Amino acid sequence: MHTNLFTSGARIALAGITCVLLWTACRKDNKTSPDPAPRTDTTKVTASSDEDSLKYLMYQIMQVTYADGGRTPASGLPTYYWYSQVPALNPFDAKYANADSLLSVMKTYAINQTTTRPYDHYSFLDRNGVLTNKLMNGISSQAFAATNGDLGLDYGIAQDGGGNAHIFVLYADKNGPAGKIGVTRGWEIISVNGNSNISTSQAFLTSVYNAIFNSPSVTLGFRRPDGTTITQTLTTASYNINPVVFDTVFTLAGSGKKVGYFSMYTFSSIINSSGQDTYTKTALDQLFNKFAAQGITSLIVDFRYNGGGAVSTAEYLDNAIAPAGAAGKLMYSTVFNDKLMAHASQVGLTTTTKFAAATSKLRLDDVFFITTGNTASASELTLNNLKPYMTVKLVGAKTYGKPVGFIDFNIAVFDQNHNRKYLADLYAINFETKNANGVGGYFTGIDVDATAYDYVNVPWGDTRNDDNLKAIVNYLTTGKYTGNARAASTEMSNLRQAIPSLKPVNGFNGMVDYERSRIISAGH
Incomplete structure (x- = not known):
């Protein structure tokens, strides 16, 4: 159900390639509607890469209008909730190395007077579509994923009274690779790829994070709450999410x-x-x-x-x-x-x-x-x-x-041969409840x-x-x-609380x- 934005009606010259943006409904059986009438403005925008295309299209959706072809009000329909507090920016300015850096700047303008900090520390780009597929279709992976799905677990790191580090499973999806072998909350991870020297050193914490979240497989040693242990090699997989x-x-x-x-x-x-x-x-x-x-x-x-x-x-x-x-x-x-x-x-x-x-x-x-x-x-x-x-x-x-929340804008470009290239899913704040x-x-x-x-x-x-x-x-x-x-x-002396600063937020x-x-x- 995400909004597939391929650039509405307008022809925009981007590095010599004509990119046509078309709105389509998300249901797979829907047909693409005919191109609407051409835009009334004739501004020619040139860019040098797909990243420039993404910067331009993201800025247009958020700050100018989400649709063209003369079918929107003359004032346009920007979608960003705080669009009026963002000044006019040039998305092609060299100071924006990529779309993420442009978005980071756009997020700084709307200030919460209570906290004196920006309201928006939420908006982001999903560049591989994994999150979109997970949330919208309830599937743990999709074609743009670097790995085939995930392990279906998350963990926290705690320390005992002596300062020794411990890794505990916070939860495991019953349908995921970890859940299928019985892994659940409270199991302790006592080794990662054979390394049982659990510590809070940055090198170790980084290696554990990458092994569990950024690798196709990992061998984990577990200690169950009853004291028994098991060592298992887990391979990432696609599965139907059971929340x-x-x-x-x-x-x-x-x-x-x-x-x-x-x-x-x-x-x-x-x-x-x-x-x-x-x-x-x-x-x-x-x-x-x-x-x-x-x-x-x-x-x-x-x-x-x-x-x-x-x-x-x-x-x-x-x-x-x-x-x-x-x-x-x-x-x-x-x-x-x-x-x-x-x-x-x-x-x-x-x-x-x-x-x-x-x-x-x-x-x-x-x-x-x-x-x-x-x-x-x-x-x-x-x-x-x-x-x-x-x-x-x-x-x-x-x-x-x-x-506040998002409407998902799926951004892609078509070249003159009608080949579609996915760029990113834009999650920028669109509404409050x-x-x-x-x-x-x-x-x-x-x-x-x-x-x-x-x-x-x-x-x-x-x-x-x-x-x-x-x-x-x-x-x-x-x-x-x-x-x-x-x-x-x-x-309560044997109970452990996770220390958030010891692991990047995953989710x-x-x-x-x-x-x-x-x-x-x-x-x-």
Whole structure:
């Protein structure tokens, strides 16, 4: 459902090659519409490379207009949310070595007066299409990938009381190479390609990161929570993403209250580029049917590592969790820049999203979200949308802070022989969201109701040692969260927290509205 921008109608001279940009809908069975009438301006732009083409097209989409051919208002339709705060720039200026450097400069102009820093530390270019395929189609790899898929796991690095380093698996996709052999949260990685000298030296940390995320295969030694070990060579693979890495239903002692719990690491879309249900939707359908069948009355949603993804999946979750009273009411509002808002109906953009006519089969008294600084965008959207309609509690740490999102623009060029060359997917901020109470703007994150620690060597669902679950269960039982003093107790001495600075962030923070991308592209 991403917007395939091949350059609308206009003929632009780029290094002697005529590049024709055409809007097409993302569904594979759609036919490309005929070229619209020529542009009224005759500006000739010359460039020396595909990188210059990318710089020019990116700048046009963000700052000038996303469509040509005389079919847009005279004022143009820039798509960048903060376009009005960016001065006129020359994308061909030699000081911009590439499109990324131009984008970096464009991101500096809109300043958040609260933080005195730029609002936009989110926009980026996906140059190989891997992220787009992962989020939109729920597939771990695609043709532009340097390797065939991935291992389907992420890790954190912790230190014990003696300063010794330990590597722990944070989560593993059940369908990925690691998940298929049983790897899951709490497993310790004790060797990497035969090297068991685990340390915090930069050389070692870099080698581990490259071995796990940038290599076609790696041999890892694991120690399970029960002390047993296994060594396995894992090879990257393409697989259907299952975002639900763990789920269970447990009964509270004394009250008999049934509580559903699940952890979800990404928001891969529930609908792919061909309009078909993805494995993500299948997994979520099975999950909520299970919860409904067991009659849960409280729900715990674990977003501690969830950086977001497709808006359609956030809407699915909100409809699956919301009470019956929310049916048909406003879920959230979408705010675009002033020019897009002024012509929203003309280009077919909707600015409101409502709950389904029939919402959840669940009858919940409350919902708890486990969050951290890695909880971002679409996951923040999900919990924010529910707040006007039900009791929502956050436990863990303040969220990342991203109330804005993307429409995906896929940029490519055609030469005079009609050969298409992919350049990049542009993810530049296009909109902001607000819930039914008008609440949004959480650029510095959403505060929690109770602070809890993320102990990375504790398996999923451990209500005794997982500080977050322990706090929530205590609240459900006594009406009070567990105090933070327990972190210093003897029983907690073997629990480990990951040190974020010891590993680069691996993952995506954002929300992408592929449906609105399709709406825009279908009209142009």
